[in-house]
Amino acid sequence: MLMPIRHRIATALLGLAVAAATGSAASAQKKYDTGASDTEIKIGNIVPYSGPASAYGVVGKAMAAVFKKVNDDGGINGRKINFVSYDDAYSPPKAVEQARKLVESDEVLLLFGTLGTASNTAIQKYLNAKKVPQLFVATGATKWNDPKNFPWTMGWLPSYQSESHIYAKYLLKEKPAAKVAVLYQNDDMGKDYLKGLEDGFASDPARIVGKESYEVAEPTIDSHVVRLKSSNPDVIIFFTTPKFGAQAIKKLGEMSWKPVTIVSNVSASTATVMRPAGIDNAQGVISAAYAKDASDPQWKDDSGMKAFDELLAKYMPDTNRVDSSAMTGYNMATTMVEVLRRCGDDLTRANVMKQAASLKQFAQGGLLPGVTLSTGPNDFQPIEQLQLMRFKGERWQLFGDVISGEIVGN
Amino acid sequence: MSAAEEVVTEAPAVEAVPKRAMTLGYGTSLVVLAALVIIPLLVKNFIIFQMTMLLIYALAVLALNILTGGSGQFSLGQSAFYAVGAYTSAILMEHAGMNYALTLPIAGIICFGFGFLFGQPALRLSGVYLALATFALATAMPQLLKLGYFEHWTGGVQGLVVTKPDAPFGLPMSQDMWLYYFTLVVSIGIYIASVNLLRSRSGRAFMAIRDNEIAASAMGVDVALYKTLAFGVSAGITGVAGGLGAIAVQFVAPDGYTIQLAISLFLGMVVGGVGWLPGSIVGSAFIIFVPNIAEGISKGLSGAVFGVLLFLVIFLVPHGARQVAIVAQQLIAKLKKN
Numbered sequence: 001m002l003m004p005i006r007h008r009i010a011t012a013l014l015g016l017a018v019a020a021a022t023g024s025a026a027s028a029q030k031k032y033d034t035g036a037s038d039t040e041i042k043i044g045n046i047v048p049y050s051g052p053a054s055a056y057g058v059v060g061k062a063m064a065a066v067f068k069k070v071n072d073d074g075g076i077n078g079r080k081i082n083f084v085s086y087d088d089a090y091s092p093p094k095a096v097e098q099a100r101k102l103v104e105s106d107e108v109l110l111l112f113g114t115l116g117t118a119s120n121t122a123i124q125k126y127l128n129a130k131k132v133p134q135l136f137v138a139t140g141a142t143k144w145n146d147p148k149n150f151p152w153t154m155g156w157l158p159s160y161q162s163e164s165h166i167y168a169k170y171l172l173k174e175k176p177a178a179k180v181a182v183l184y185q186n187d188d189m190g191k192d193y194l195k196g197l198e199d200g201f202a203s204d205p206a207r208i209v210g211k212e213s214y215e216v217a218e219p220t221i222d223s224h225v226v227r228l229k230s231s232n233p234d235v236i237i238f239f240t241t242p243k244f245g246a247q248a249i250k251k252l253g254e255m256s257w258k259p260v261t262i263v264s265n266v267s268a269s270t271a272t273v274m275r276p277a278g279i280d281n282a283q284g285v286i287s288a289a290y291a292k293d294a295s296d297p298q299w300k301d302d303s304g305m306k307a308f309d310e311l312l313a314k315y316m317p318d319t320n321r322v323d324s325s326a327m328t329g330y331n332m333a334t335t336m337v338e339v340l341r342r343c344g345d346d347l348t349r350a351n352v353m354k355q356a357a358s359l360k361q362f363a364q365g366g367l368l369p370g371v372t373l374s375t376g377p378n379d380f381q382p383i384e385q386l387q388l389m390r391f392k393g394e395r396w397q398l399f400g401d402v403i404s405g406e407i408v409g410n
Numbered sequence: 411m412s413a414a415e416e417v418v419t420e421a422p423a424v425e426a427v428p429k430r431a432m433t434l435g436y437g438t439s440l441v442v443l444a445a446l447v448i449i450p451l452l453v454k455n456f457i458i459f460q461m462t463m464l465l466i467y468a469l470a471v472l473a474l475n476i477l478t479g480g481s482g483q484f485s486l487g488q489s490a491f492y493a494v495g496a497y498t499s500a501i502l503m504e505h506a507g508m509n510y511a512l513t514l515p516i517a518g519i520i521c522f523g524f525g526f527l528f529g530q531p532a533l534r535l536s537g538v539y540l541a542l543a544t545f546a547l548a549t550a551m552p553q554l555l556k557l558g559y560f561e562h563w564t565g566g567v568q569g570l571v572v573t574k575p576d577a578p579f580g581l582p583m584s585q586d587m588w589l590y591y592f593t594l595v596v597s598i599g600i601y602i603a604s605v606n607l608l609r610s611r612s613g614r615a616f617m618a619i620r621d622n623e624i625a626a627s628a629m630g631v632d633v634a635l636y637k638t639l640a641f642g643v644s645a646g647i648t649g650v651a652g653g654l655g656a657i658a659v660q661f662v663a664p665d666g667y668t669i670q671l672a673i674s675l676f677l678g679m680v681v682g683g684v685g686w687l688p689g690s691i692v693g694s695a696f697i698i699f700v701p702n703i704a705e706g707i708s709k710g711l712s713g714a715v716f717g718v719l720l721f722l723v724i725f726l727v728p729h730g731a732r733q734v735a736i737v738a739q740q741l742i743a744k745l746k747k748n
Contacts, residue, residue, distance in 0.1 A: 049705070050713045051670065057710070087705050087712055092569070092666040093659045097460060097698075104456035118569060122661035125571055186556060188567040215553060
């Protein structure tokens with residue numbers, strides 16, 4: 001045992017010496033882990049193409065389109081991306097099966113953009129034990145930013161908690177005396193949102209005068225809205241998914257009740273929430289965003305949005321461009337491509353993690369101006385900023401500065 | 411007796427299966443067993459994991475088969491029993507630090523009790539009405555698991571992460587392989603017990619109830635007792651499968667045990683052949699591998715492709731794997747004669 005190790009150390013030292021001697025030539029030294037070669041980088045992905053959450057399948061299709069375009073343009077540092085994307089039907093046991101297939105049978109370099117909090121939790125321990133990067137998971141849970149315990153897992157979306165933290169910050173500043181009522185979905189997303197808000201109001205928890213939760217299976221949430229009114233709040237906050245966001249805003253209009261209204265970013269789409277709720281009812285509603293909304297006309301001549309539209313036109317023409325999932329997939333894949341580009345010829349799993357953890361204020365065309373990605377060895381939460389916006393006329397108007405909702409620790 | 415009940419008793423939805431046709435011959439059983447023992451030595455860990463899941467779902471399908479094929483009662487609520495078993499094992503392992511092997515019988519006993527109690531009110535229902543009542547159970551389960559009161563134990567919506575056991579006594583095998591053989595031993599034990607149960611007095615009582623409830627009670631079978639007993643046994647076995655599933659997947663979460671799972675198990679039973687216990691493993695293979703095949707054919711239309719494949723199976727071999735086995739048996743017999 002001793003000899004080979006010594007031998008390896010000697011080789012390493014020799015390598016270092018050569019590197020020092022040749023300087024820049026050292027970076028050209030090619031290093032590969034499983035899944036990478038001179039011609040190819042193999043990336044695994046798991047998205048629900050079928051089952052109850054199959055609407056998110058668009059995320060995977062948009063990612064595939066980005067990688068296809070990159071390949072058609074010559075690949076990354078001369079290597080083509082081989083994007084292997086499987087379906088888990090939003091079921092954690094199936095996600096485990098697919099993740100193991102990707103790692104042990106397809107032998108991918110890393111897993112990227114796996115979708116769903118439960119599915120990602122199910123595979124996190126396995127991937128960290130195998131030291132396979134689980135990069136840019138498509139869920140807004142806060143727990144992905146835990147480099148100490150899970151050094152191979154990294155989030156991407158601004159966490160739900162940081163978003164609701166921003167609402168609390170805003171309210172404390174603008175409406176210091178306001179009483180707040182909250183409606184949230186009874187799942188990990190809704191509870192994360194609620195926690196961020198409660199943490200934001202930690203100095204004065206009595207501000208939250210009403211809390212109601214609903215199940216995603218309920219046909220309508222009207223009764224919850226009526227009940228919240230009885231607590232007589234000045235501000236009402238909806239941490240809902242799009243269908244319920246539209247219902248809630250519409251109900252406020254029907255009741256002719258006009259409190260300050262905040263909806264979560266998840267339900268801020270112009271096409272799927274604001275229009276169905278009624279443009280009149282939606283006037284003055286406040287939300288926060290980090291990415292550009294493709295259904296918002298103000299980005300019509302924006303160069304970032306044009307690039308997005310060109311990609312859609314050429315590689316996935318049958319996609320509904322206002323579906324915000326397409327934008328999410330596009331943005332995530334853009335980040336992935338950047339990280340792989342920075343890896344150069346050192347395509348080891350360790351280097352991929354190192355590059356992913358050294359993003360410094362990286363801006364992307366699909367993100368709002370001023371929102372950038374930053375990571376570090378102790379910061380595995382790439383996007384922490386959002387900008388507040390108010391619905392006016394037929395579109396969102398951004399206001400105020402880009403705010404950081406950074407959460408310290410877990 | 412209500413009109414609906416008459417309809418159900420007049421035309422039993424589950425075809426009568428003679429009890430000898432419920433099992434495989436000794437020779438075939440040994441061949442299957444040998445294959446299950448040897449294959450894992452030759453393949454990658456990932457495939458061993460898939461085979462473990464195959465056995466676990468086969469157990470759950472077998473449990474449903476005892477209920478439907480044996481006693482003629484329908485259930486779309488097996489995912490609820492599976493969830494209770496999975497959570498029992500996970501909670502005992504993670505919070506009480508109990509050995510994984512010990513948690514399985516406890517999961518089985520708790521689910522047996524749960525199923526037996528559920529069987530009491532369900533007794534008054536039959537046919538499609540019973541199926542609906544169990545359907546309600548399956549829909550309610552994920553929400554019950556999310557309840558704040560239990561959150562300290564269940565981990566709420568976040569679920570619980572379970573630690574995978576190492577091979578004991580320093581055996582030189584991977585965690586996956588050890589868990590596979592462990593599951594295999596449990597599965598064989600439950601399979602033999604199930605076959606014996608159906609051949610016993612109780613099994614004959616189940617089948618008498620399935621074929622004609624009135625005739626069964628006229629012969630002195632305690633219909634109420636045996637119906638609830640069938641529910642209990644089925645739930646108990648499903649619970650053990652759930653516990654094994656939690657250990658193999660290393661994670662339990664409410665969203666893993668939706669009505670989708672119950673429907674998959676029901677599908678597995680029909681494809682394997684209702685009332686034919688060895689078909690359970692074929693049905694389990696169908697629900698694990700056919701979605702993968704469908705995905706390989708078309709990603710965007712995987713659900714539709716799965717539907718077409720399922721339709722073909724039901725259309726060509728309506729009695730599932732049992733029919734295929736019978737045809738194969740007849741062919742072999744003919745060849746022997748010649």
